[in-house]
Amino acid sequence: MKTIGLIGGMSWESSIEYYRIINETTKEKLGGLHSAKSLMLTVDFAEIEKLQHENKWDEAAQILIRCAQDLERGGADFIVLCTNTMHKLADQIIANINIPFLHIADATAKKIVSANIKRIGLLGTRFTMEHDFYKGRLIDSFGLDVVIPKESDRGIVHRVIYDELVQGKVLASSREEYKRIIKDLIAQGAEGIILGCTEIELLVKDGDSSVPLFPTTLIHAVSAVEEALGD
Known part of the structure; x- marks a missing residue:
């Protein structure tokens, strides 16, 4: 089983859903007491939302790139960005990591x-x-x-x-x-x-x-x- 690297917090309510669905699906597929191997790094959404609405996408990209790199160093085998909107920065994240990125x-x-x-x-x-x-x-x-x-x-x-x-x-x-x-x-x-x-x-x-x-x-x-x- 690979380790899933999750970038969450945008918002934390939807990050909970990701974690729940990932573990419920893993149990459905494998049975017993199986659960997913995962790492989740969450951001302060207020900071991200401010950058979005100020059109400061490059600054937001640097935050998410650091998150992805930290997850990679922590042992994640691939990255899941738990938000649609911030996939605007997917190409910048992909260019700065050495593991796959699962695009929503x-x-x-x-x-x-x-x-x-x-x-x-x-x-x-x-x-x-x-x-x-x-x-x-x-x-x-x-x-x-x-x-x-x-x-x-x-x-x-x-x-x-x-x-x-x-x-x-x-x-x-x-x-x-x-x-x-x-x-x-x-x-x-x-x-x-x-x-x-x-x-x-x-x-x-x-x-x-x-x-x-x-x-x-x-x-x-x-x-x-x-x-x-x-x-």
Whole structure:
């Protein structure tokens, strides 16, 4: 079994989900008292969030590069970055480590392709929905057609993530807003919806959509176990 190196804390609520899913999946696959071999290094999310919104991505990259290098020195066999948005910095992290990096968009896209879905809706932070680091990978590497909400709805999705979900607030009113936005993406032809922020899975559940949901925390965490076990 390989040792999984987890960069967490963005937010800590979703990092808990990664740890839980990774260990539950390991037990399901191996049985008995088996659990995952892992290291988790967490950051202060307030520091990261400030750098995000000040557009200081290079400074944020240095923090995550140090985390990945520390995990590598600690014995991790590969890196899992437990957040969608900070995959904006994936290439910089990869360039500064000597172990594999399990990309969240790749793991998610493989699931979408295996479901024979071509046109996919994407929910996430503004950074994930609007910048090319995530959408571009889905389009260029996997040939997917990506649909995002209209500008005003992107603002709602982003606000709920940062003002509510990362602070542990799960509001019924926000769930209704997300359900409305999902319906609009489906009306634009989306055959499935990527829950492209690890916190969104705290709010949106399977029954909230008439098309398949692709929860990135679950997909990424299960992929980490498959990598660790050589499946």
